[in-house]
Amino acid sequence: MSFYKYLVVACYSYCFLSVLNAQELKVQEKDFADIVYESLRTGEKEISIPGGIYYMALEGGEPLHLKGLSGVVIDCNGSEIITRKASQAIQITECENVVLKNLSIDCQPLPFTQGTIVDMDRERRMWWEVEIMEGYPMESLLTTVPDRIQVFDPATLTLRKNLYTYWRGNFASVIRVGDRRFRFTKKDFNADSNEQVGDYLTMTLESGAGTRPHSIVLYKSKKVHLENITIWSGNCFGFFEDQCEANSYHRCVIDRKMNDPRVSFPRLRAINADAFHSKAAVVGPTVTNCIFRYHADDCIAINTSFYKVMTAKGTIVDVVSSVGQLKMSPGDTLRFVRYDGSIAGESVLLKMETATDFSQKDLDAVNSKYHFTVDKRKHSDVTRLTLSSKVDVDNGGVVSSLTRGGNGFILRNNILGHTRARGILIKASNGVIENNEVVGCELGGIVLAPELVWLEAGFSHNVLVQNNRIIDCMFANSSYGIEQAAPLCVVAINARNEVVPAGGFRQICVRHNIIINSPEPAMIFTSIVGGTVEHNTVVVSDSIRRTHGRILKNTQAGTVWLINNKNLVYKDNLIKINK
Known part of the structure; x- marks a missing residue:
């Protein structure tokens, strides 16, 4: 057992008893939603929920629904909310100037499971035998193939490098072969797969009937402020806002819970998809001092x-x-x-x-x-x-x-990463991406790009990307070959997989960023008219070889690719090669 793994397990064991004792003292009998509804019926504007551990039944899949509120503050005083289903916990609809703060959300049962590869086809890796860890759910494996299967290195408890996420369609069958043991049989041979016996897996489970996606959903709400809210587990997105305006998120957290007394080994995953996703905002969100990591898709996505x-x-x-x-x-x-x-x-x-x-x-x-x-x-x-x-x-x-494009967003002082996808994925304009640290993303760290495959818009104008640190990103296996092929990139392709002409992006400023342990390319810029790329520091690891970006048909080699740009100033960037 590595020292790192020993330390994690030791800390987990210590927290097991302390958290269990705290739960015995603080569990509340009343449903959390009922307490909030009672306070709202009295017309209170300043609602203070006694700190404690609450459960939510979510009868019929109905979350706590805050609708049409104005000028209301709800302080949960550090309460933990446990939903009896892996389903949406809170819906905020057509609210304005509402504050929700100081709570955490967890699901019981969990929306994912995890296990250990205990045997496998050692020649072609066409099958694994996986032992599901004690305390983690496995019933749905008897009827459905799980999705979004991620492979973790047991020495570091982080995603295995030079690999990629497996999806439901990659497997021909999942069959029970023991009490908690299942055999996963792949459909196709992949010469690039490198999982090993002893690796850990996390995988998405079906939430079942009577559930809804996403943990906290804001719909057509304006100037809502969420503060100090932690989501430990969820069946899809953590925070999802749709057609909102000028909402803000401060000191919110999506992270894996390392001290769950119900399971035999610390969780490797938080939620099953994006940590934060903003769609069609009239004024984009402000996200500051948040931690989004160890979930199963993008950390922050803003688009229409x-x-x-x-x-x-x-x-x-x-x-x-x-x-x-x-x-x-x-x-x-x-x-x-x-x-x-x-x-x-x-x-x-x-x-x-x-x-x-x-x-x-x-x-x-x-x-x-x-x-x-x-x-x-x-x-x-x-x-x-x-x-x-x-x-x-x-x-x-x-x-x-353009009116509902998420424009005017601010992303500042956030810690992001340890996910299968991107750290920051932006399709909006008139925004700032500043002083963020993005670590351990399987794909790009900071990406500005429209994506026709998802029909997600659009092209960014007037965006400042400065003073960010991007570390150990773009480590996915080269078989991806995608256009977003660098830890930091501004890139667009059309429906024919061609780099689009200059002019989609305008006035993009990328400066004073640091990219560490990068493959080549480390930065890609396409289709821009006007802007600067200056005073960035890039440390390339010569040992990391990739063929990402083949779809761009780029004839350039090297650390930075510049394709189809006009009036883009590139100057004073420092490139280092670590042998």
Whole structure:
């Protein structure tokens, strides 16, 4: 046993008794949601919940729902909330100037399980035998193949390097072969796999009927402040805000709980997907002094939605979507992007309505062009947009709302990482990414990029990226080959996997950042007009070899790739190679 592992287990054993004793003293009988509802019924504006350990039944999957509140402060005084289902705990809808603070959330049962590889096909790694650790759930393994399976190095209790996440579709079967032992059989041979006997696994389980995704959800809420909130486990995103405005998150935490007395070995995972995800914000969020790590996807993601353009005739544009799903409203400024990735222009949305007199041929054509998206369904709903002015876009272009793009975001003084995906993934504008530390991301540390595969918009303008530290990122196996191929990158490709022309990104400033233990490339910049890349320090590890970025068809070699940019000043950057 390594010293690091011994120290972790020793600390865990010490915490086991202390936390158990604390729970025996502080467990409260009343459902947490009922206590909050009672206080709200009295019209209180300053609500103080007695500190303690509370349970939430979530009957019918219903979370604590704060709706239509204004000027309310709810202080939970360090309470721990344990949900009886792996489901959404809190919903905040159409609230303004509300404060929620000083609580933690955990699930019982957990939404994931973990085990140890105790035997395997040692020649081709086509099967593993996995012993599920005591205390971790395993019932759903009897009926469904788990998802998002991550491999952890037992010496460091961090994600294994030079590997990647396994998904449900990678496995032909999962069969019980012992009391807590299961055999995982893969579908295909992968020469790059390097898992070993003794490695630990975490894996996502089905939450089941009567559950909802995400731990805390904010919907169409404004100037809500969340402070000192910790989420120890959750079935999808931790914090998710949809179509909100100027919300703030301070000293919030997503982390693995190392002192859970219900399990035999410390947790290796927190939640099952993104720690923080903001969609279609009118004014982007402010995230400060937060810790988001050891979850199973991006740490911070800010974006809105692209919609596929079917036809454009004058000021009338038909897009593939139902009216009710569009994240835009009359009065919004829309930005259109052509199929080649160039910016077609902007126009104000005057009206939107369901269209029925469209050509099926045009609909089939655009669906075919986007066959690669994660949502592979051939959508049949069409919405007609009436614009204030004509935009030169045609079948295969995309459109998004600039008004609801997450613009004005601030990400400052956060600690992020130890995840299978990106540390910071931004598609918004007029923002600041400053003084953050991103450590141990399987993919990029800080990324500005639209993603057509998810139909997530858009192109960032006027973004400052400064004084950040990116350490030990982009360690995924080279088989990914993705375009976001560096620990720090600003990059865009079109639907034909071509680097888009200059002009998608504008006025991007990247300065005084430090990138340590990086593969090459360490930084990638494409499709930018105007901006600076200056006074950054990059330490490349010569021993780390990758073929990421092949999709960019880049003929350059070296640490920094500059492709399809105009008026981008690159100066005074220090590159070091560690042999």
